[in-house]
Structures are given as C-alpha cells and as structure tokens.
Amino acid sequence: MSKKTPMMEQYLRLKAAHPDAILFFHLGDFYEAFFEDAEVLARELDVVLTARNGNPMAGVPIRRGEAYVNELLKRGYKVAICQQMEDPRKATGLVRREVVRVVTPGTTLDDGVLDAGRNNYLCAVYRRGARFGLAALDLSTGEFTATAASDREALTGELTRLSPSELLLPPELKEEFAELEQGVITVLPAEQFDPKSVSDAEFGVPEEALCAAGAVLAYVAETQKGIVAHLQRLQMYSLSERMEIDPFTLRNLELVKPLREGEERGTLLHVLDKTATGMGRRYLRRAILAPLLDRAEIEARLAAVETLTQDELVQQALTEALARVHDLERLTGKLGAGRMGPLDLLLLERSLDQLPRVTEALSGVAGGASGLLIRIIEDLSFPRLAELREGLSGMLVDQPPADARDGGLIRPGFSEQLDRLHAEMRALRAQIAALEQKERARTGIPSLKVGYNRVFGYYIEVTKPHLSKVPPEYHRRQTLTNAERFVTEELREYEQRIAVAQERAVALELELFTQALERLKEGIPLLQRAAHALGKLDFLLSLAVVARRNRYTRPRFTDRHEIVIREGRHPVVELVEEFVPNDLALPEGTDLAIITGPNMSGKSVYLRQTALICLMAQVGSFVPAREATLPILDRIFARVGASDMLVSGISTFMMEMLETAAILNRATARSLIILDEMGRGTSTYDGLSIAWAVAKELAGSVRAKTLFATHYQELTRLADELPNVTNLHVAVKEVGKEVVFLHRVEPGVAAGSYGVHVARLAGLPDRVTEQAERILAEFLAGSPLYPKAGAPDASAQSLPLFGPDEHPVVKRLRKIDPNNLTPLEALELLFQLRKEL
Numbered sequence: 001m002s003k004k005t006p007m008m009e010q011y012l013r014l015k016a017a018h019p020d021a022i023l024f025f026h027l028g029d030f031y032e033a034f035f036e037d038a039e040v041l042a043r044e045l046d047v048v049l050t051a052r053n054g055n056p057m058a059g060v061p062i063r064r065g066e067a068y069v070n071e072l073l074k075r076g077y078k079v080a081i082c083q084q085m086e087d088p089r090k091a092t093g094l095v096r097r098e099v100v101r102v103v104t105p106g107t108t109l110d111d112g113v114l115d116a117g118r119n120n121y122l123c124a125v126y127r128r129g130a131r132f133g134l135a136a137l138d139l140s141t142g143e144f145t146a147t148a149a150s151d152r153e154a155l156t157g158e159l160t161r162l163s164p165s166e167l168l169l170p171p172e173l174k175e176e177f178a179e180l181e182q183g184v185i186t187v188l189p190a191e192q193f194d195p196k197s198v199s200d201a202e203f204g205v206p207e208e209a210l211c212a213a214g215a216v217l218a219y220v221a222e223t224q225k226g227i228v229a230h231l232q233r234l235q236m237y238s239l240s241e242r243m244e245i246d247p248f249t250l251r252n253l254e255l256v257k258p259l260r261e262g263e264e265r266g267t268l269l270h271v272l273d274k275t276a277t278g279m280g281r282r283y284l285r286r287a288i289l290a291p292l293l294d295r296a297e298i299e300a301r302l303a304a305v306e307t308l309t310q311d312e313l314v315q316q317a318l319t320e321a322l323a324r325v326h327d328l329e330r331l332t333g334k335l336g337a338g339r340m341g342p343l344d345l346l347l348l349e350r351s352l353d354q355l356p357r358v359t360e361a362l363s364g365v366a367g368g369a370s371g372l373l374i375r376i377i378e379d380l381s382f383p384r385l386a387e388l389r390e391g392l393s394g395m396l397v398d399q400p401p402a403d404a405r406d407g408g409l410i411r412p413g414f415s416e417q418l419d420r421l422h423a424e425m426r427a428l429r430a431q432i433a434a435l436e437q438k439e440r441a442r443t444g445i446p447s448l449k450v451g452y453n454r455v456f457g458y459y460i461e462v463t464k465p466h467l468s469k470v471p472p473e474y475h476r477r478q479t480l481t482n483a484e485r486f487v488t489e490e491l492r493e494y495e496q497r498i499a500v501a502q503e504r505a506v507a508l509e510l511e512l513f514t515q516a517l518e519r520l521k522e523g524i525p526l527l528q529r530a531a532h533a534l535g536k537l538d539f540l541l542s543l544a545v546v547a548r549r550n551r552y553t554r555p556r557f558t559d560r561h562e563i564v565i566r567e568g569r570h571p572v573v574e575l576v577e578e579f580v581p582n583d584l585a586l587p588e589g590t591d592l593a594i595i596t597g598p599n600m601s602g603k604s605v606y607l608r609q610t611a612l613i614c615l616m617a618q619v620g621s622f623v624p625a626r627e628a629t630l631p632i633l634d635r636i637f638a639r640v641g642a643s644d645m646l647v648s649g650i651s652t653f654m655m656e657m658l659e660t661a662a663i664l665n666r667a668t669a670r671s672l673i674i675l676d677e678m679g680r681g682t683s684t685y686d687g688l689s690i691a692w693a694v695a696k697e698l699a700g701s702v703r704a705k706t707l708f709a710t711h712y713q714e715l716t717r718l719a720d721e722l723p724n725v726t727n728l729h730v731a732v733k734e735v736g737k738e739v740v741f742l743h744r745v746e747p748g749v750a751a752g753s754y755g756v757h758v759a760r761l762a763g764l765p766d767r768v769t770e771q772a773e774r775i776l777a778e779f780l781a782g783s784p785l786y787p788k789a790g791a792p793d794a795s796a797q798s799l800p801l802f803g804p805d806e807h808p809v810v811k812r813l814r815k816i817d818p819n820n821l822t823p824l825e826a827l828e829l830l831f832q833l834r835k836e837l
C-alpha cells in the first residue's frame, strides 16, 4: 500500500463527507479532481486526464471553475466546492481546506444554469400512511411552500406542475418515485425528514408536509453550509385551492410545453407572455399551471387587467419601466445566500431606482379601480425601500468588478477614509514622478527615467552610455539590451507605502461593500415583497397587453352549471391562420355534446379552444371570444388522440384507458372534460363499446360538462337516450365530389365522415378512392355497425366483391375501416396492397 501524503489524506477525508458529489479541490490556481471524479471530468467535459502519484487527476482553472460546475449540473451531477481557507504563502504546513458549498441542480443560484422564466424547485416528498407531504423551495427566490396530498395521483399532478430540478426522497420511496423523472433524485436518510426542523411553520400544518419541509431545510443547510438569509416562511397551501390539471391535460393542452419539441410558439404560455421581467414570466407560468377557484380572487385579477387595458400610454410607460428592472427577486436571493457581487448590487440598485417610475405610472390608472393594483403600489412604495436605495446611491462605480475582492468598486466621494487613501497614493505617485527630475539633476543623466512594471515594481532606468554616472546607492535590478534598471532606498520606501495604502484601500472597499450588504439584508423581506409585486404587475400587464392586441373580452362567471361562449376562438390557432369563430352552449341540463364531423374539419381545435377559454378565465385573463359566461371549474381533463403518446411498453390503447380511468375516478359535476376520438387504439367494436359506456357514465352519473368528439356516428344516438346529451357537428359544404371545410360548428349530426375525401386530399389515386367509396357504401348498407332503416340484412345479401374465392387483397380490403385510418396510414396501406397484387 502506498503511503498517503497529508494532502491526500485531507482530500480523502473531505471526499468521504461528500461521496455523491464531484469534489473540486482547490489547489493553487486550479480545482483538481481525483480518482473517479477525474474520470468523470475527462469523460463528460473533455478535461485532460493526468496523474499525481499514479492516481488519475484532472484540473480546471479556478477562474473558469463556475462554467465547469454548471456543465456538470446540467448533466445531473453535484459538485462540492472545496476551498483553501488560508493564504498558502502564510500557512504553516498543510493549507486548511473546507467544502464551502455543494452545488446541486435544485440549489444552484447560478444565472448560467437557471432559466429566468422558470422557478427552480427543490422538492421533497414524504409518505405517512396513505397520505403524502410535498415541500418545494426555490432557493433562488426564497419561495418555500408545502402541501399535503391524499393520494398518489394528486401528488404526481402537483409534482408535474412544479417540475422540480431535484427531488429529495426517503429511502423507502426511491424505487416508486424514481420513474417519475421529476428532476435528479437525491435520497436522504429517513431521520432528515424531521418535522421539528421547521420552526416557523403556521399552526396546524399536517405532519407529513412538515416532514417534507424538514428534509428540504436539512438539505439546504448541508449544501449551503448555513448561509441562507432569504428563505421565506413556510407557506402551506391546499391542493383544493387551485384547479386540478393532471399531467395528461397539462401536456395535451400545450399550456407551457409544446407536444412536439421546438414548437414553443404553440403553447398558451407563449401567446400570453408579453412580460418584461423574469419575475413576471415566472409568475405567468405559475398562474397558468394553477388556475384559481376563488371567484373573488379571479375577479380581482380580471379587474386589474381591465384597468390596465384601458390606457395604452400607461401600458407603455409601465412596460418601459419594468424593462429596466432586473431580476430583483433572484438578486435578493443572491444577497441572502451570500453570493452577491458588486455587479449584482449595482443591478439591484438600478432596479430599486425604477420603483418610483412604476408606481407613478400605475397611480395614474389605479385610482380606486383595482384593489390588486393598489396593493402593488403599496408594496412598491414602502419608505424603507427608498431608504435602502438611498443607502446605496453614489456608492458603486459604473462598471464594478464581479468580485468585491478585486477592489475598484467604490465611487470617489462615498467614503472620506477611502478618498484619503487614494489621495495618499496619488501623492506618493507624484513624489515618484518628481523623483525623476530630482535624480536627473543630482546625477547629471538627462535620459534617466522612472518606470514601473508588474514584476519588479518601480525602477530607475539608465541607458548604457550613462552607466558610469550611476551613484553607488543605486541597486541593480534588471539588465536590458540598451539600459540597466535600478532601485534606491527612497524609491523602495515610496513603493512600500503605496502598497500599504493600496492594500488598506482594497480592504476598506470590501468592508464598505460588506457593510452595505449587511444593511440591505435587513430589508430582505421588503425586497422580496417588492419583487413579488413587480412580478404580479408584470404578469397582469402582460395579460392586458395581450387582451388588447388579440381582442379578448372579459369573461363572466356564473353559479349556474352552464358554459355559454359566443364566437370563441383558439388563442394559438387564430394567430397563425384565418380563423372561424364558433359558439358553444351547454346550458344547465345539457352536459355532454357529441361532436361529429370529417377528419380535419376542426373538432380538436374546437375542443381545445373551449378548455383553453375556461382555463384562461380562471387564470384571470381575458378570453378569445366575443362573450363568455362560464362556471368555475374544479378540474379540466383533456384527452386527445393517443397516437402521439407512445410510451415504451404500454400500448396506445392501454395508455388511453389509463387516462380515461383517471377521468372517471376524479371528475365531478364541476369539471370540464374534452375527449377527442376516444377508443381509437382498438378494434372498432371494442372502441365503440367503450366510448359509448364512458360517454354514458359521464353524462349519466358524473354529469361533468363534456365535449366528446368522435368518428363513431353511432354515439350520436346517445342523445335519444339521455336528456342531457346533445349533438353537434362541424359543417362542410359539398361541391361536386369536393368537400369544403367550413370549420363551423352546428347543432345536429354530421352527414358522413368523409374519410375517403381526406384520402383524396392526401393524393391517393382516383382508382383507389373510388373503390373505397364503393366499399364504404357497402359497409354502410350492410354492416351491423351501421344499420340503416330498411337496409337489407348483410348476411342475406350477396356481395359479388366479397365472394367465396376472394383475392387476398380483397380480403384485406374487407377488414379495413376507412374511418379508422389516418391519411398516412391509408397511403401506406395502399403501397402494401399494390405490392401484394
């Protein structure tokens, strides 16, 4: 066994305390990683692998350390930063080193990793019996919340909404929750889920929520090594305070994330986002994912939006002022976590400078109109905020360094003492300059020069021809080709005095900076409150700007169980093409609408626009409709064609059934359900039977408001059976053999499904589409699925096409349900059939 050096022993001890992190070991100008850590750095980031005493080692320069840390974070690693705690030049023996911080995806404060438009949540889940506790902390802003969930579905719904970067779990939940893929999983020992560590929680918080919150606090204490002055008081919320949106719905409605990667413009978030700050963008995102249920709260937002829509000049003034506000929320987070540099402080000061402009512009419109806006003005105009701002004014230079230890950040005139030190340095430099004249006269060397370089400091330079005149008290320092450089006692003394003054100035600057931060820290709660108010204002303003630009109207809420929308539009689709607005009336007593119509006629769009209008209204946004009277919905469920959700190992149909089960288990009479083409993933009979049963259950017992788009014409007969079922169809116009899509939704049942027409549109040859039409006609006449009054019994009819000696291609054709084919599938099938022929 090789003998370990003391430094290696130090390394191994520190590494043992952080086994699941890459340890960055400060060694001179580098962070070094050893053993497996070094191999990770080499593999992931192409850092050159070297060796020290035969052990693998890889180093990154300290100056670029942050960039490497960020890259590792993005790849799901954690990094423990170990620093030298004393100056190696002054240390006796082994330099003291400590891990000052562990950087993890859920606790990073680095702008290089964080997305300005999203909260970065560190979540913890705890289970107690059948109930779950969930805590979420955004360390970058200090927002700290917890809730309890009575079942796993509610919990996963909430986790999907929060979409954490890191999830803390007790050992027993690891297996079960790892597959959720909600951020990097960190397993903590069970005892860290300690409810007692949450000292300032309100009374009556469920224990399971406290346990989760306790784990979050323990983890933050461990990774941040204690420096967090900005955590807000734990706020308890109940899942029943917000509209429930399950993960399927969240995805299907494309609220914040497009179904297909790269199509961000297709999301509701994108349409509504005209925010000017990160605070506003995060607020908007949170709001879209958690629509309100309290009518007064919704009306308060709507009233504020209405006020803000009324004056375009004010809108502009506010947008401009907000655009100059930096991310006050995250700057305050850096302040609280001891990570604020001079540059950050300058941004914070500039943000505070904008507050009077914001409140002034706002006071112009808010006069009594909106309680919400008045509270925002209040939160932005605390006198103490102005004091904090004044405390900073005139302190920093225009371009301060990122790191306060570099000095050169305090503006002249701010501190007399500092100015004196600078004056002293100037005087000393002047004396050095005067020395040149003095020495020239004394030595009689006219070309004698005083100069400075970084290596040797101040020197006197004498060119070769004059070297004979150099006095004996000159000490040689450096020889050049044409000259020699010297120092004198006097020069050395000046230099020393400058160095002392310089060191004192830098120390004083650091002290002044630190003092300013300390004073500011006392204002953290106020800064957070102001930041929150700015975010909310930015959010409301964004809704107002969009409402005006896209001609939205204020929705009305009713206690009646009805949805009435006049000239509703799809907020995304209307921006990219000529749009046909549509009405929807589901009055009391009408709960389910079966919607038929050809493929591509606009059924999906109609369904989604209805869900989006209802959701937007409860977010507090105006809606894309001429008029909308809406109930307050407790849940929205959106299920649209399962085809694009192939999950490995689960069949499309199974997936669809799982999603449907979730609806039947959770929907209430106050829910909205949109179901698009349910039952597609299985055979016609199966599909129809299930669709029928589900529709009947929804209309018959659940009585949720439901839009059910289907290609099963048979379903329309449900309206004869149940009084609260109605039929709608998307109208088309037939011009000869062509079909024109009108995208107009009308009462009643569609005449046909026009699948063959779509096949024609997709370019199938006429031979085939004509053939298909003939087959379809036969089906319609003979299939038990499509019994027509007076149609002869299929078995009794002789069908020449399907005689006993049919060609295999004909046999296959026989099995096809053209209604059940997408144009692509039809095309593919056509190629296959031709090949077979």
Ligand code: ADP
Residues within 6 Å of the ligand: 573, 577, 578, 579, 580, 581, 582, 597, 598, 599, 600, 601, 602, 603, 604, 605, 606, 743
């Ligand atoms: P379906 O669900 O009936 O197959 P979609 O709802 O997907 O059809 O609509 C197909 C296309 O028709 C959409 O992509 C859109 O381009 C267009 N569309 C749908 N509804 C409208 C409308 N109301 N106004 C204008 N175009 C529409």
